[in-house]
Amino acid sequence: MENNNLKEVEQRIKRYWYSDGIAELAVGGMFALLGLYFGIQGIFEDKSPISVILQVSLVFVMIAGFTGVGWLVKTIKARLTYPRTGYVEYRVNDNEAKQRRRLVITVGIIITAASIVLVDFFQKVDEMVLATGVLVGVIFISLRGKSSGVQRFYVTGSLAIVLGIVLSFSKLTQVYNLALFYGVLGIVTLIFGVLVLIKYLRENPMPEEDSNE
Amino acid sequence: MSDDLRGLTELDRLIHEPARLLIVTILSTVESADFLFLQRETDLTKGNLSAHLSKLENAGYVKIDKTFKGKLPLTVCKLTESGQEAFDGYRQQMQNFIDKTK
Numbered sequence: 001m002e003n004n005n006l007k008e009v010e011q012r013i014k015r016y017w018y019s020d021g022i023a024e025l026a027v028g029g030m031f032a033l034l035g036l037y038f039g040i041q042g043i044f045e046d047k048s049p050i051s052v053i054l055q056v057s058l059v060f061v062m063i064a065g066f067t068g069v070g071w072l073v074k075t076i077k078a079r080l081t082y083p084r085t086g087y088v089e090y091r092v093n094d095n096e097a098k099q100r101r102r103l104v105i106t107v108g109i110i111i112t113a114a115s116i117v118l119v120d121f122f123q124k125v126d127e128m129v130l131a132t133g134v135l136v137g138v139i140f141i142s143l144r145g146k147s148s149g150v151q152r153f154y155v156t157g158s159l160a161i162v163l164g165i166v167l168s169f170s171k172l173t174q175v176y177n178l179a180l181f182y183g184v185l186g187i188v189t190l191i192f193g194v195l196v197l198i199k200y201l202r203e204n205p206m207p208e209e210d211s212n213e
Numbered sequence: 214m215s216d217d218l219r220g221l222t223e224l225d226r227l228i229h230e231p232a233r234l235l236i237v238t239i240l241s242t243v244e245s246a247d248f249l250f251l252q253r254e255t256d257l258t259k260g261n262l263s264a265h266l267s268k269l270e271n272a273g274y275v276k277i278d279k280t281f282k283g284k285l286p287l288t289v290c291k292l293t294e295s296g297q298e299a300f301d302g303y304r305q306q307m308q309n310f311i312d313k314t315k
Contacts, residue, residue, distance in 0.1 A: 009239060010242045013242050083285065085249065086247050086248075087246065087249070087289070
């Protein structure tokens with residue numbers, strides 16, 4: 001019970017959410033689908049009816065994706081994780097939510113300001129994939145890695161930033177850059193998720209039914 | 214002896230016990246947690262955890278809901294408002310003590 005200070009306990013409990021890899025499988029799956037979405041969009045000509053439908057439907061795809069991911073993670077955890085290692089309902093921390101919003105807004109402002117000041121530079125690069133890479137990277141590193149202490153999020157976050165920077169200099173069109181960005185990041189996140197899930201299932205077999213509580 | 218140090222004798226002994234302190238600490242960071250999770254996090258036996266939770270429940274520090282999920286029993290524990298206040302007070306007293314004895 002030594003070293004059980006409050007911050008460590010908080011971090012350990014936050015880490016528990018990611019201990020089975022299910023959240024990463026869901027997020028990785030969503031990224032991979034986004035990659036596929038942009039890939040399909042790139043196949044069709046810019047003003048073809050299918051391309052227009054795809055562009056308009058992006059908002060709905062994103063909303064459905066985020067809602068679906070939340071539901072999917074909770075459902076799978078209820079069947080796979082909670083019977084093995086227990087159930088936790090996390091507290092919504094208003095301060096953390098505010099910090100998250102502030103961070104995302106700050107990064108957005110910095111990117112927008114940089115694109116205005118460094119006009120020449122931003123004409124040579126794909127600013128959309130660069131901004132996406134930095135934003136996704138910051139979310140992984142700062143909001144996920146730092147708050148939970150899960151080391152692999154630093155790897156995923158760094159990969160997102162590097163991918164964003166590298167692809168922003170590529171000669172591909174924006175949709176293909178985004179397709180590659182989300183595709184690669186999605187596959188890497190899925191691989192992490194599968195490895196973590198296998199390790200979790202090996203270490204935590206389903207306990208025998210017992211009502212002695 | 215200063216009042217801060219003397220205050221140590223007035224520590225909430227129900228929370229001061231190491232196993233219960235760990236249970237309360239865990240519950241103070243979440244909305245609620247089930248028996249299995251608490252057992253794994255505290256490394257206590259079922260009997261021990263049950264006994265400590267009963268004491269905390271009797272003191273009004275923890276609310277315990279026993280339900281079933283399918284055929285499996287589900288015991289969900291939640292720190293009450295008075296439990297949170299008692300824990301905050303305990304931490305403050307300990308912090309004062311640590312500050313005075315540095």
